Amino acid sequence: MSLKNWNELTMGGVNLEPGSSLKNFTASYRSGQKPVFNPDNCINCFFCWVFCPESAIIVDREKITGINYDYCKGCGICENECPVKKNPKPILMVEEIVEL
Amino acid sequence: MISLKEMAKKEDLFVSGHEMCPGCGIPVILKIVLRTTKCPLVVSNASGCLQSASTNFPATSWKLNWIHTAVENAAGTMSGIQATYSSLKKQGKLPVDKKIKFLVIGGDGATYDSGLRSISGAMERGEDFVYLCYDNQLYACSGGQRSSATPMGAATTTSPSGNVLPGKLQPRKNISNIFAAHEIPYVAQSAPWIWQDLYKKAERAFETTGPAYLNVLNPCPSMWKAPANKSIEITKLAADTCVWPIFEIKDGTKVTVNYKPKKKLPVTLWLESQARFTHLLKVENNWIVKKIQEEVDKDWEFLISSENKNRTN
Amino acid sequence: MPSTIVLNGNAAAAEAVKQVKPDVVTVYPMASGAEMMGHIASFAADGLIDSEIINMESGHSAMSGCIGASAAGGRVFTFAASQSLAAMHETLFIASSLRLPIVAAIVNGALAAPANMIADHADSMAERDCCWIQIFSENPQEIYDNIIQAYKIAEHMDVRIPIMVAADGFISSHSMENVIIEEVGEVAEFVGKFTPFQSLLDSDNPKTIGSRDMSQYYFEYKVNQLQGIENSRKVIKEVGKEFGNRFGRYYGFFEPYKLENAEYALVLMGSSTGTAKELIDELRAGGEKVGLLKLRIFRPFPSAELREALAGLTAVAVLERVLTPGSAGGPLFNEIRSALYDVEKRPSIFPYVYGLGGRDIRMEHFREIVKEMKAGQEEVVETGVEVKYVNLREAND
Structure with missing residues (x-):
């Protein structure tokens, strides 16, 4: 990413690009674990959606469809708050091998 | 009551890519609160984790009009914004039917401590704003120092537990009661686990004419030294042990307790859930655990009796 | 027709404010200039100005309110003196860094201890590096003239830097002198309309004001900010001359x-x-x-x-x-x-x-x-x- 020069900044440094943090992928915050979504037993209670601090639960037409790994920080709240007891659980934290 | 499915359809005004720690409660609180009004919002954000981790130039996670000035003056800054709004409307420079809601956000440091004067002033002036405090019970952004919201016995970097001291010696400041004593129309305490309650309270706060204050427990796994995946669960434990009661106070006096645990759990369960309290579990610190339980019981009984008083009045 | 009235500095400042018609005035009392704010509040109470008057609970909040009001697109005014200016310290840097054309009357007074508050430039000089334009006035006429010019300078698109119009506390603020008060229409025409370059009330264009800039950007940001105060040199001269051409009293550096x-x-x-x-x-x-x-x-x-x-x-x-x-x-x-x-x-x-x-x-x-x-x-x-x-x-x- 090229950085702006001093004489290219807006007056007062006002940021006129709302939501521009979407360009920051925060996947690197994950330390060894990532959630994996399995729709089979999902009851679409949306608890994972509301409690995800990264808004990384993907919703499509009133259904949970997956995890956005660009932003998921691997906190595991989604798995912990998932009320489904039936196996396989819709969200499971699994070991993630990070390729360096 | 809105369903989560319906909530999910609403636009995110606070988006991903922020730099908050894994398991942080702030984005969860915002996800709920920012969806409760249809009006355009202006946010005045005090210095702290949220401000710092959401606006690292050239990135911003905000999709609404947002300003940060300093730590102790977010409410005072908003007073000015609102005054311009009123003045321009009065002069016909803004359309009469244009409605904007004003939201001030601060952490507990910016609210209980340094911002108290500025918030108190804005409340006394009866300004029409919502103040949202995300209360994680310490200064997290600067690395975990004691604030007046830190509960008794918690170890922070500036109230550490050592050979002679068991962490913070004083109970937390009861900020909700302080603001209720301003006789503002609406004060409420909530937590992210009880999202329906938080949603309803935020909705009510925005509908209120005049100052409204929301005190929301914000789980902070980094500084509470708790597992990130237990963030939300811990906030429920806070309610079930009555460490963090869920209530509202209208017009300074009308108290409603919105959640009463079926079985009030002992505070030890709350203390055991976070390593910031681990030292309290040593035998020599039993006295302070006892004191914490007494404080919690006293506050809970006071809350329940205040609620009953309304009923009988 | 301009009129000549006997006024002290505080009253002369209030007259200027009445004619410039700020959208918002924030108030925190200090003995030396409280009278000025009382006059302005009376104008509002009598409906002579549409300004919203906010009675703040501290000097710090008085400047914070100005920042908010200005960032929301309003023309603003406040006053500070001695301790209350010192209380504003951190917010002064923020006001100029956000390029907000706030005008503040400073009734110069000593800083404690010992408690004093009377004429002394310690308060202004402690703020000399906060990137505000600092204008010093000799007498009530200059206070009036300088406040009017300050709006035109600060709000100039090449400047957008806040201004302190200073005068000596309990001397210029309190001494009664003949002051020529210009016709309100003339003053309004001279100052012109305020066009904000950003407004928090413009809901269609969301913006983030007051970002966190780490070492990657802070330096560039601060050097960028200097353009405003450097550009003001030319504007101060132009405005002083234009003021003279219109009202007969010329001003320079x-x-x-x-x-x-x-x-x-x-x-x-x-x-x-x-x-x-x-x-x-x-x-x-x-x-x-x-x-x-x-x-x-x-x-x-x-x-x-x-x-x-x-x-x-x-x-x-x-x-x-x-x-x-x-x-x-x-x-x-x-x-x-x-x-x-x-x-x-x-x-x-x-x-x-x-x-x-x-x-x-x-x-x-x-x-x-x-x-x-x-x-x-x-x-x-x-x-x-x-x-x-x-x-x-x-x-x-």
């Missing part, structure tokens, strides 16, 4: 007084200039080649112009109403000395400190200073040039 062919000069700011001018008249009548330079703009400091004005002199006495502990002379002395470093034949420059906490400076003191300047050479001591204190009691050994 400073006012030279009988400086032509002078060999010696006094340099100072603020209310004491009146007395000093009296002395200059007296000395000139006696054939002495002595003049005076009253500095009006301290920030941005007009080095080039001052160099030109002072270069040919034999000696200059710089008088300032502030103590600068641990420094070789005060800010005005250092700036002037630095400005004259490059001239071929440097005048001797003598630093004087006077009037702290409202201490009088009278004709005889100025006379003594001129005498010393004519007799002496710069006395260089270990810490630089020796600072002399005017009208200070001292026990003899």
Whole structure:
């Protein structure tokens, strides 16, 4: 990413690009674990959606469809708050091998 | 009551890519609160984790009009914004039917401590704003120092537990009661686990004419030294042990307790859930655990009796 | 038709504010200027202005409110003095960094301890690096004129830097003088309409104001900000001239007084200039080649112009109403000395400190200073040039 020069900044440094943090992928915050979504037993209670601090639960037409790994920080709240007891659980934290 | 499915359809005004720690409660609180009004919002954000981790130039996670000035003056800054709004409307420079809601956000440091004067002033002036405090019970952004919201016995970097001291010696400041004593129309305490309650309270706060204050427990796994995946669960434990009661106070006096645990759990369960309290579990610190339980019981009984008083009045 | 009314500085400031019609005025009382804010509140109470008056609970909040109000697209005014200006300190940097054209009247007063609040430039000088334009006024007429000009300068698109219009507390703020109040329509036309370049109330264009800029951007941000105060040099001159063309009173960076062919000069700011001018008249009548330079703009400091004005002199006495502990002379002395470093034949420059906490400076003191300047050479001591204190009691050994 090229950085702006001093004489290219807006007056007062006002940021006129709302939501521009979407360009920051925060996947690197994950330390060894990532959630994996399995729709089979999902009851679409949306608890994972509301409690995800990264808004990384993907919703499509009133259904949970997956995890956005660009932003998921691997906190595991989604798995912990998932009320489904039936196996396989819709969200499971699994070991993630990070390729360096 | 809105369903989560319906909530999910609403636009995110606070988006991903922020730099908050894994398991942080702030984005969860915002996800709920920012969806409760249809009006355009202006946010005045005090210095702290949220401000710092959401606006690292050239990135911003905000999709609404947002300003940060300093730590102790977010409410005072908003007073000015609102005054311009009123003045321009009065002069016909803004359309009469244009409605904007004003939201001030601060952490507990910016609210209980340094911002108290500025918030108190804005409340006394009866300004029409919502103040949202995300209360994680310490200064997290600067690395975990004691604030007046830190509960008794918690170890922070500036109230550490050592050979002679068991962490913070004083109970937390009861900020909700302080603001209720301003006789503002609406004060409420909530937590992210009880999202329906938080949603309803935020909705009510925005509908209120005049100052409204929301005190929301914000789980902070980094500084509470708790597992990130237990963030939300811990906030429920806070309610079930009555460490963090869920209530509202209208017009300074009308108290409603919105959640009463079926079985009030002992505070030890709350203390055991976070390593910031681990030292309290040593035998020599039993006295302070006892004191914490007494404080919690006293506050809970006071809350329940205040609620009953309304009923009988 | 302009009218001439007897007003003190506080009332004159309030008249200017009434004519400029800010959208928002924030108030936190300090004894020296509280009367000004009382007048403005009365105008609002009588419906003469549409300004929203916010009674703040601290000086810090008074400036914070101005920042919010200005960022929301409003024209704003506030006042500060002595301790309340010091309480605003951190917010002053924020106001200028966000490029908000706030105008604040500063009723200069001493900083505690000991508690005092009377005429002293310690409060303003402590804020000299916060990137505000600093205008100093001598009397009620200048306070009125400067506030009006301040809006036109600050709101100029090339500037967008806040301005402090300062005057000496309990002296200029309280002394009654004839003040020419211009016609309101003329003033409105002169100042023009305020066009915000950003507004928090513009909901269609969400923006983030006051980002966190780490080492990657902070430096660039701060240098970018300098454009405003540097551009103001040209604008201050233009506005001063335009003001003169319209109202007959011309303003620049400073006012030279009988400086032509002078060999010696006094340099100072603020209310004491009146007395000093009296002395200059007296000395000139006696054939002495002595003049005076009253500095009006301290920030941005007009080095080039001052160099030109002072270069040919034999000696200059710089008088300032502030103590600068641990420094070789005060800010005005250092700036002037630095400005004259490059001239071929440097005048001797003598630093004087006077009037702290409202201490009088009278004709005889100025006379003594001129005498010393004519007799002496710069006395260089270990810490630089020796600072002399005017009208200070001292026990003899």
